[in-house]
Amino acid sequence: MRAVRSGMVKGALLGLVLVGALAGSAADPAPADPAPADLAPADALPADHAAFSDKGADTCLKCHDADRDVPIMDIFVTPHADRADLGTPFAAKQCESCHGAGGDHAKRLKRGEERPPIFAFEKQDGAKAIDGKCLSCHDDRHTADWQGGAHQRAGVTCVACHDAHARRDPMLDPLTQNLTCVGCHKKQLAESRQVSAHPTREGDMACTACHAPHGAKGADALLAKNTVNELCYDCHAEKRGPFLWEHAPATEDCGTCHKPHGSNHAALLTRSAPLLCQSCHSAAGHPSVAYTSTGLAGASPSAMVLGRSCMNCHSQVHGSNHPSGAELSR
Numbered sequence: 283m284r285a286v287r288s289g290m291v292k293g294a295l296l297g298l299v300l301v302g303a304l305a306g307s308a309a310d311p312a313p314a315d316p317a318p319a320d321l322a323p324a325d326a327l328p329a330d331h332a333a334f335s336d337k338g339a340d341t342c343l344k345c346h347d348a349d350r351d352v353p354i355m356d357i358f359v360t361p362h363a364d365r366a367d368l369g370t371p372f373a374a375k376q377c378e379s380c381h382g383a384g385g386d387h388a389k390r391l392k393r394g395e396e397r398p399p400i401f402a403f404e405k406q407d408g409a410k411a412i413d414g415k416c417l418s419c420h421d422d423r424h425t426a427d428w429q430g431g432a433h434q435r436a437g438v439t440c441v442a443c444h445d446a447h448a449r450r451d452p453m454l455d456p457l458t459q460n461l462t463c464v465g466c467h468k469k470q471l472a473e474s475r476q477v478s479a480h481p482t483r484e485g486d487m488a489c490t491a492c493h494a495p496h497g498a499k500g501a502d503a504l505l506a507k508n509t510v511n512e513l514c515y516d517c518h519a520e521k522r523g524p525f526l527w528e529h530a531p532a533t534e535d536c537g538t539c540h541k542p543h544g545s546n547h548a549a550l551l552t553r554s555a556p557l558l559c560q561s562c563h564s565a566a567g568h569p570s571v572a573y574t575s576t577g578l579a580g581a582s583p584s585a586m587v588l589g590r591s592c593m594n595c596h597s598q599v600h601g602s603n604h605p606s607g608a609e610l611s612r
Contacts, residue, residue, distance in 0.1 A: 333383035338376035341388050356449040369419065380415055380446070403441045416440040427497025432504055434497070438466075443495070457485030463495075470543045478551075479544030492542070510537050525601030527608050531562065532600045555591035568592075 335341035348355050357363050363372040371379035378384050382401040391397055403412050413434070417425060428434050443453055443462055452458035460482045464471035474482050481487045489495075492513055493504045507513040514536045515522045521532065531538040539558060540550040547554045553561065556570065569586050586594060593599060598610045606612060 333385045334375060334378050335384050335388045338378065339372070342377045342384065344388075352447075354447045357447045359449055360446070360451075362446055371419075403439075409437045409439045412439045412441060416444075425496045427494070429497075431497030433495060453490075455485075456482075456488035459488050459490065460485065463489045473541065473544035476544040476546045478546070478548055480542070480550075510535055510542075521600045523601050525603055526605070527598075527602045527610060529599055529601055529610060555593060556587050559592045 346354050362370055364370045365372045367373060384400050386398045387400045401407055444451055452462055482489065492506055494506045495504060498504045505513055539552060541552050542550065545551055551558055571587065596610045598607060598612065602610050602612065604612045
């Protein structure tokens, strides 16, 4: 009897211990989940974090949508909006990477309160500041000569030619590029509309085929090569030589006889023959004009200046490799 009573007491005590343990486990709060590793503490955020909008481009598009006067939606198919590329604006602060902090600009305004502006890449922002924004990323070999170049000295900004929001930058298409260039270069526009010209107005040749708009060393004409001849030989390789018999002007500078942007004379010549040839060569011993005292030349020696004029005989004006080509006639 005493043994049974002792067992009952031990069982009751054991039950009380188990109930207490269960009650204690229910009362203790569960340990908090550790903070995600990618959430930085508040003091680790940049000092100007609060100046930026909370949702980046999503905040901007609430107002700047497809119905706005200035189209911006096409930027999402351009390299600028590639978030996978850490070198693009959208991999950082999205729209605000270029336009600056827009927190105040995007906030709800009180009645009568004027909306604070953002960096809009317009004249009031200043050419130096606009170019600085672009060059903060595009400061590479393509723009290394921009500082001090002809366009930079003239106050031409990057956005005067380029459109970062366009589906395809107009400067990447030869036709729209040429139209952009002649918007300022009116003389070259007039020359390109003359009888003999490079195929720029048809869009078969871009201005950048010959010029380096972001700057070129030692040349205000912004040539893509060091000399005019070196540039011309890229397309006109047959004129390069070396020749056994050389024509000095052709060797020195193609621009001595040709106008690269256009001319009303054949083959982009600066003057018609024989006047062009006679600007260096004396007319003595050669017929000088196509007229005689009785009218237009017929069987007289003056007929030699009709047709191709001097080039009727001296056809190899760029140089000759013929053993008997000293006079550039063969």
